[in-house]
Every structure is written in C-alpha cells, then in structure tokens.
Amino acid sequence: MITCTPYAELPPALIGQLEAAGLEPATVYAAVVRALEEDVPGVDVTSEATLDPTDVSTADLVARAGGVVAGLDVAELVVRAVAGTDADVERPLKDGHEVGRGDVLLTVTGRTADLLTAERTALNFLCHLSGVATTTARWVAALDGTGARVRDTRKTTPGFRALEKYAVRCGGGVNHRATLSDQALVKDNHVLAAGGVVPAYRAVRERFPDVPVQVEVTTLDQLHELLDAGCDQILLDNMDATSMAEAVEITAGRARLEASGALDLSRAREVAETGVDYLAVGALTHSAPVLDIAMDLRPVGTT
Numbered sequence: 001m002i003t004c005t006p007y008a009e010l011p012p013a014l015i016g017q018l019e020a021a022g023l024e025p026a027t028v029y030a031a032v033v034r035a036l037e038e039d040v041p042g043v044d045v046t047s048e049a050t051l052d053p054t055d056v057s058t059a060d061l062v063a064r065a066g067g068v069v070a071g072l073d074v075a076e077l078v079v080r081a082v083a084g085t086d087a088d089v090e091r092p093l094k095d096g097h098e099v100g101r102g103d104v105l106l107t108v109t110g111r112t113a114d115l116l117t118a119e120r121t122a123l124n125f126l127c128h129l130s131g132v133a134t135t136t137a138r139w140v141a142a143l144d145g146t147g148a149r150v151r152d153t154r155k156t157t158p159g160f161r162a163l164e165k166y167a168v169r170c171g172g173g174v175n176h177r178a179t180l181s182d183q184a185l186v187k188d189n190h191v192l193a194a195g196g197v198v199p200a201y202r203a204v205r206e207r208f209p210d211v212p213v214q215v216e217v218t219t220l221d222q223l224h225e226l227l228d229a230g231c232d233q234i235l236l237d238n239m240d241a242t243s244m245a246e247a248v249e250i251t252a253g254r255a256r257l258e259a260s261g262a263l264d265l266s267r268a269r270e271v272a273e274t275g276v277d278y279l280a281v282g283a284l285t286h287s288a289p290v291l292d293i294a295m296d297l298r299p300v301g302t303t
Contacts, residue, residue, distance in 0.1 A: 002040040002117070004033050005084040014080065017073045021095065023166055031159065032077050035121045047113045057297050059115045061106040061126065063099045064292035068137045070095045070170035071129030074163065075106055078122040083114035096133070096170040105293065112297070119295045128160075129167040130291035136171025136284050142265055148272035148279060151176045151258065155282035164285045173284060184208065185235070186215040197222045198229045214258070223247055227254055235280065237261050241270050248275035 007029050018025040061075065076089050087110030099105065105126070108115060139150040152168045152175055154161070165175045177183035184204045186197070194200035197215055204213050214233035217223050220243065226234055232254070236244055238261035251257055258278040259271050271279055 001042065002036050002082070004036060004081040009084065010077070010080055011085060014073065014076060018077070021073060021166055022169070023073075023162060027162065028074060028077060029081070031163070032074065032081050032121070032125075035124065036078070036081060036118075039121050040117060044113070044117045047116050051113045051116070053111070053113055055112040056110065057112040057115060058107065058109040059119075059295050059297045060104045061108075061123070061293055061295050063101055063103045063105060064294055066100045067098070067130055067134035067291040068171050069093060069097050069099050069105055069126075069130045069291070070133035070167040071126040071163070072106055074129065075122040075126040078125065079108050079110070079115075079118045082118040083108075083110045086110055087114065096172075098137070115295070115297070123293055123295060125163075127290040127293050128288075129163060129170075130293065131288040132164050132167035132285055133171035134291050135288035136168045136173040138265060139268060139279070139281060139284065140172035142268040143272045143279070146269065146272035148276055149174045150268075150284070151278045151280050152284045153280055153282040154179075155286040157285070168284055171284075174278065176280065182211075184211055184213040186213065188216060188218070188237070191216070196225075198225050201226060201229055201231050216260070220247060220250065223250060227251060231255060234258070235260050236276065241267075241274050244271065244274040244276055 007026060015025045018028055072091060072095050079087055079089060087108055090107040093099065093105055136150065143150060150173045152165055152173060156164045161178060165178060168175060177185065186200045186204060191197050191200050194203055197217060201213060201215050212233060213231065214235055215226055215231050216235040216237045217226065218237050223234060234255050235258045236247055239247065244259055247257060257276045258280050259276045260280040263271060263279055263281055268279065
C-alpha cells in the first residue's frame with residue numbers, strides 16, 4: 001500500500017490555500033489519501049518495473065480544451081501526498097481562471113516515479129472539478145444581465161460535496177444548502193405528510209426558529225398561502241415561464257423565488273427573465289462533463 005506524506009508534514013502554504021478556498025484541509029487530505037489507496041493498493045507495478053528510482057523529471061498539467069479551472073490546490077495536494085516536500089510545484093494560474101487549449105495549469109518537478117504514480121489521481125480531481133466549474137460558468141454566462149443567479153443542489157457525488165460546491169463557486173455560481181442540517185427545504189413529500197405547505201412551513205419554523213426555511217410550491221395558490229404565512233424563500237417547482245412571471249408579480253419582493261425542475265441551458269435565459277432570483281440546477285454537479293486535462297512529461301534534457 002502507498003505510504004502518503006503525513007498531514008503534519010504538508011507545506012503550511014498549501015494548507016492555507018485550501019482554508020482560503022473555504023475547504024477543510026484535513027477532510028480534503030483524507031479524500032486524497034483514500035483515492036491514492038484505491039489506485040495503489042500495493043505498488044505501482046509499471047513504474048516500479050520501468051523507471052530508475054533516482055530519475056527526476058518535470059511534468060506539466062496542460063488543458064486540452066477551454067474552460068474554467070478548479071482543483072489546483074487538490075492536485076498539488078495529491079502530488080505532495082506522494083512526493084512530499086521534495087517535489088517543486090509551480091502554479092501559474094489560480095482556480096476560477098478561464099483557460100484555453102494548451103495552457104499550462106501546474107508544473108511539477110520531482111522523482112519521475114512519484115509523478116507518474118500521482119498522475120491519474122491528481123487528474124481525476126482536477127478534471128472533474130474543472131468540469132463542474134466550466135459547466136457552472138456556462139450557466140452564469142447565459143444569465144448575464146438578468147439579475148438571476150444559478151445555484152447548486154445536494155445532487156453531488158457522495159463524499160465530494162464540499163469539493164463540488166467549491167467548484168461551483170469557482171465557476172461563478174452560488175451554493176445552496178450543504179446539508180440537511182443547515183437549512184430546511186420543504187418538498188412535496190414533506191407537504192403531503194404535514195397536510196399542506198403552510199402547516200409544513202409552520203412546523204419547521206416552530207421547531208427550528210433560527211434555521212432558514214424554503215418551501216416548494218407547484219401552484220400559485222400555494223404561493224399565496226405561504227406569502228400570507230410569512231415565508232421568505234419559495235421554490236417554484238416545474239412551473240412554465242408564464243406562471244413564474246406571475247409568481248414574481250404576486251410576490252412583489254416579499255420572498256426570494258427560485259426556479260426548479262427540468263431546467264437546461266436552452267431555457268436558462270427565458271426562466272431568468274421572468275424575474276426569479278435563482279435557478280436551481282442539479283446538473284452543475286451531477287452531470288458536468290470533465291474538462292480534458294493531461295499530464296505531459298517533458299523530454300529528457302529539457303526544462
């Protein structure tokens with residue numbers, strides 16, 4: 001099994017960068033270690049057989065397509081977990097930067113075997129998170145000038161929620177609740193069980209008076225009821241654009257409105273122009289294609 005650099009021996013600057021990104025460094029480190037242990041349960045047999053353990057190389061992580069990069073800190077953390085502080089890492093760009101095909105995102109110099117052992121795990125994180133950021137940026141561009149913002153959901157890869165929500169921020173999107181504990185979202189099944197939107201809303205407000213509450217509605221009648229009850233966050237589920245525009249007029253600023261259900265980029269601007277505050281888009285995280293990024297080892301004798 002691979003022996004990873006202990007957390008306490010990681011560069012303090014890297015830990016600080018993760019904290020500045022709103023991530024918990026120890027949690028990200030644990031995810032990296034799990035990924036490396038999954039990839040290298042014994043030894044890297046190919047590198048062990050073909051490489052001189054003393055060889056040193058320089059490798060570039062290069063964008064193969066245009067997009068928005070996210071996860072550079074995580075990719076560096078993978079390299080550090082494998083190579084420790086012996087590797088030299090250069091970062092010409094920051095997360096959230098728009099990149100083009102051929103742009104160098106990260107350069108690493110270290111033992112060749114370490115670079116090749118870390119390669120796939122580093123790219124798995126970086127390609128996926130950059131894909132989420134790139135998808136989010138496309139939605140942000142589609143909504144430009146409307147006043148509406150795109151928000152993510154809890155439809156995330158298990159164990160990757162904090163990282164994926166970070167990538168959404170890198171793409172210019174807004175995070176919705178991170179867990180079932182930090183905000184209440186009363187959906188159709190809660191409404192059914194509670195006997196209506198208002199009883200459900202009041203039950204949450206009474207039991208958890210300090211927790212933000214958002215309630216899902218499917219009709220304008222339900223919207224009226226909730227506004228009268230004082231609800232200030234309402235989710236418009238699977239409404240057409242005409243109904244959403246009417247909901248905005250009825251609400252008249254008394255609550256934040258979020259559109260949800262069957263949203264895609266082809267409808268994004270139409271929905272935003274109804275006047276809603278947010279568009280809830282689970283596809284930012286559950287369906288984002290990866291951004292194509294590769295690691296290129298420089299030929300021997302080049303720097």
